[in-house]
Amino acid sequence: MFKSIIGVAAGSALLLAGCTSAGPGSSQPDTAISAGASHAPTTINVWTFNHLPNEVAAFKSALARLHTTYPWLTVNFVPNKDDAAFAKAVAAGDPPDVFVSSAPDNVGKFCSNGTVADLGPFLSSAKVNMGATFPPATLVYTKYQGKQCALPLLTDAYALYYNKKMFAAAGITTPPKTLSELAADAKKLTVKNSDGSVRTFGFVSRSDYNGNRYMYTGVQSGNKFYGGDGKATFGTDPKWQQLLQWDKNLDDSYGAGNVQKFVGQYQPHADDASNPLLTGAAAMEYDGEWHVGEIDAAKKGLDYGVAPMPVLDSAASTYGVGLSLGTVAYLPAGSKHRQEGFFALQQLTTDTTFLNTLADTVSNVPSTFAALKSWDKASDPHWKPFVDMFSNPGSYYKTLTAAGEEDMDTWKAFVLKYEQGKVSDLPGGLSGIAKKIDDANAQAGQ
């Protein structure tokens, strides 16, 4: 009996151990395929988060062109796959050969866990000059501890949208450049009803409204999420306090109830004709570049301007920078066709026609210098601020860590708690949240 139990336990342990991924094994070297060389017919799997019909059509068209140019390469394209689906496929030992993710938050996690391949050897072999191909802002969010674990595939930048007509009526001639100017303009533009409710908000800064959370990652306050030692800087850099106090003071000026009502009304973020900038419920708004496309579709005649998001007064010299992050494409380490997967990845992320077509389809910014140069929208007054911001060497996203999106989630929850008046000791709270984030990173093996 005892022997049977031992036998069953040993068998179970063996079975369970086998269910954790044993590590990628590839017979192929980490080198690129020469585009001109002949090659045996191969079919690869490309997964992407994109799911809207126009996005899927743009991908299919690009992949069909790829097949026409390189008939040996056939792509099985699978849309609507998120990071969780990708991780499950890796755990099951059957990852795709290329995976396109909507956001870069898990680059650090996937890179440190060996889930995705270090593209360095492939890029060297393919003689891709990264600095000359991709703008520096894209390299911040595709690298982890020096390893190029992803490539950018279109990018996003965030800016200030403002209603020109309302600006003129309030006597404001230029968009604000510092957060103090922004708050002063917001107060001028705010229109209250006789019962104390707000008809038009100058600018709602609360972090859970629209994409506002990205205003609080450091780029608008001239500081970094993580210091040189890799530790979160919330407890040590006074600019975080200044930034959060500015935010709370502005929102409090409208009345907490009014802001709560506004935020609740527009959740999930309104990107159609009911968007507050379009209806006149807000005079200014912080949003990504895709909002230009949304405004074109919903209210083409709106007289609005786009400018870089103002920065903290103590970081006024950095005005012009902006938060930049975007879609990333991975080569899974467990891919059965790593060379062919890299070939497709390289084509998709550097093909100017595809990048510009997809950029037009989803209203994003192309992510290579070549594509930016030939993009017809680059000089459009609504798009130019984004292109400039994207090309600004000071634009960046926070450093990525092995904890994935856990650090941003933790920070966002804290900022919202503070905004709702539930943090009485801001310096103490900031130190606490820094420790919590550092602990999460340490636990993740950073």
Next chain:
Amino acid sequence: MATTVARAGDTLGGARRRPAEGRRRRRPSKTRWWVVLLFLSPFVIGLATFVLYPVVATLYYSLTNFQAGSYRPVRFVGLNNYRTLFTRSDDFWLSVRNTLWMVIVMVPVRTVWAMLTAWVITRVKRGRSVYRTLYFLPSMVPVVAGALSFIVLLNPVGPLNKLLGLVGVSGPGWFSDPAWSKPSLVLMALWVSGNTMVIFSAAMLDVPRELYEAADLDGAGPLRKFRSITLPAISPVIYFSLLTGLIYTFQYFTEAFVVSGSSNVESSSNQLLGYPANSLLFYSTELYRQGFSYFKTGYASAMAWLLFLAIFAVTVVFIRASRRFVHYSGGAR
């Protein structure tokens, strides 16, 4: 056909039975066992593959640092995941508090609501089945569809607040206000309490009429009759409702996931579960976040085991405690 007759003094419950005298015990043939196993095999294989194996696997993973999708070597970490949960995770305790809030508030409120609606419906003389159908209908709506409907209904400038505005009441932010988000979910739970109401309704109609007639003769009022006749008679249903509600609420997930996810912004892969301000971060949503957003499979497995043990312990305590208040007709327990 051989028959046996119980001897005087034998009881059906506990006494050992003797084989009939002169009768030889027949060994079941091996062939018959194989046939039985063959017929049972789909169930046994299914149970082993889809229930037993995952249960054992999560126990094993809970003792490791396993992360789904990671090629790092899986390391045995003993009880480290459990220790981290208890000592270093504020979010874990927050999710426990939020879940307990729902257990303490939503389960009794839902039960009382279902009981009251059933009581009202059983007193209706005409069109009872119509009312019962109307109350029951929402429980047939899929959970996700119901949650999405409530998001629209409870929008700060949505239909409900507009109605409240007509009577001079400024409605709250409901799902977007941390103070109101959990009560809003309770409100939604009341809307879908039709199935419990039907069970209560059946139990109430099953109470012998003679008891009420006797109480009438003794001069008992409606409240006294409800307290002394109806409540004891339907106590098994109250017990059933509370127990199933308890187990369901400990694992409360879908409604909170939909409400938080839909009330959130942009980035598809970066949903802020628990929005607003983590007020809807329940145990199961935290488990999901750890397992499927942060890919901490070992840690999430430890959470799953703790949840299982907590539900098991609470269920045992509740079953034992129920002996005091549950009344079964005929005295059976």
